[in-house]
Amino acid sequence: MKNKIISLVVAVTFVSATFFMPKNVHAQVFKGIDIYEYDNIQNWNTVKNSGVSVVIQKASQGLYHNDSLLNYRYPKITSAGLKIGYYHFADNTGNPIGEAQHFLSKVQGLHSDTILWLDIENQPNWTKQQAIDYTNQFISYVQSQGYKIGVYTGLSFYYEYLQGNISNNVPIWLASYGRQPQQYPNIVSWQYSESGNLPGVVGNVDTDYFNDSIFTGQATQQTNNSTSTATTQNNIDTSISSLQSELNRQGYGNLKVDNIAGRRTLSACPTVHKGSRGNITKWIQQRLGVTADGINGYQTQVAIKNFQRAHGLYADGIVGKNTWRALLGL
Structure with missing residues (x-):
């Protein structure tokens, strides 16, 4: 995912999406894209015909910013027969409940095929405890309002900050360019490129492989002999x-x-x-x-x-x- 203010620091993608397309896996995989107001999508039907079935659209950021194209794109995405979902980009404002309320005010009344998403990234902007506290409070509030939610973040952010320190009942979606996450596809969904090229899109776009937890909101539980103390404590x-x-x-x-x-x-x-x-x-x-x-x-x-x-x-x-x-x- 991207935002106008802060970009996710990533590695260069050396391997094509075709190389990474999973084969013979147990989880059902859905090809998708995630977008924000600075992506240029010209033809949604062409996007769908390229094999994309899921679009996650940015709705809000921080306490005040709204994605300017959310309501414009909503009918176009749904009319093309694409499944739609929404994400909020976290700012370290110290007010996760306020940010969650802002997010829900933007998506309330809009149809969503997927669970909602919290996008928390830019590791240098957070201490570990800030990230843990923010994520848990944001998740808890959204769930208290009757919504299901998952967490999107970078590979290192998740394993160094969040794994074992947030609810293990929420789906996880990881950004990793050039390296498939070890837990994909049965445990996590995967954003495999920030520079995907698709018919119907001018320029680059984030491209993803989602597992079906994005629809159910039920995260597959992992058994791992190398589970950390923190993970055991939260399991x-x-x-x-x-x-x-x-x-x-x-x-x-x-x-x-x-x-x-x-x-x-x-x-x-x-x-x-x-x-x-x-x-x-x-x-x-x-x-x-x-x-x-x-x-x-x-x-x-x-x-x-x-x-x-x-x-x-x-x-x-x-x-x-x-x-x-x-x-x-x-």
């Missing part, structure tokens, strides 16, 4: 059965571990206050898409309150029966 099972097992272990109930969120499971859930620690707090954190460190601190409180507001609950940051009911989908 919390958010199924109802895992919660039931933990409630039994801590003596809150004698529940049947059946993965069914019913009255007995709800009754066994304890009230979780600010400062609470442990695996139940981790389960809540992962359910909300924030860093699962088992400590109900500031970031978790923000996520809980946003979740409560989104579900018409009193936003006090306390996970009581009504909040548990919403978390369990009752």
Whole structure:
């Protein structure tokens, strides 16, 4: 992806897209492009006929910038029969919730075939903790508003900053030019070039191979013997059965571990206050898409309150029966 203010620093692409086209893979792959207002698309039908099936259009950036071509392109893309999605380019404003609200205000009312996307890049502009906190808070807020979302970033940014430190339930889309990501295509989608040449496009355009998680919003979970400590810490099972097992272990109930969120499971859930620690707090954190460190601190409180507001609950940051009911989908 590109933006007017800051460009992604990338390696030169030495190998053609044809060379990289995956063969005999398990995940279904969809060819796509991602665009912003400075890309020159002249004929959408020609783009589709070239094999492209998905277009991810920039919607917003930071707190105030809107892509000037979003609403102009929207009917053209959909009329051509292309699947459409939208992304927000992150600025390090210190206000991820405000940026998420800005993004949602731009895409609200527009049809989307894919999940929404957060584009966070330009590694020198972020400290590791800033990137982690921003990403988790942005994701949590968007999810609290009823949307599914994934994260786009560069290969090194993801592995050095984000992997294991953000929700492992969101799809990942990685930019890597000249090098196929190790987890592609079953785990991640891949932006393989920023200088693609396609019929119907004047100049270069970002080109991508997407797996079907962009439609479902369900990230494929990875098993890796070299998983880092941070990844292990965040790899919390958010199924109802895992919660039931933990409630039994801590003596809150004698529940049947059946993965069914019913009255007995709800009754066994304890009230979780600010400062609470442990695996139940981790389960809540992962359910909300924030860093699962088992400590109900500031970031978790923000996520809980946003979740409560989104579900018409009193936003006090306390996970009581009504909040548990919403978390369990009752």
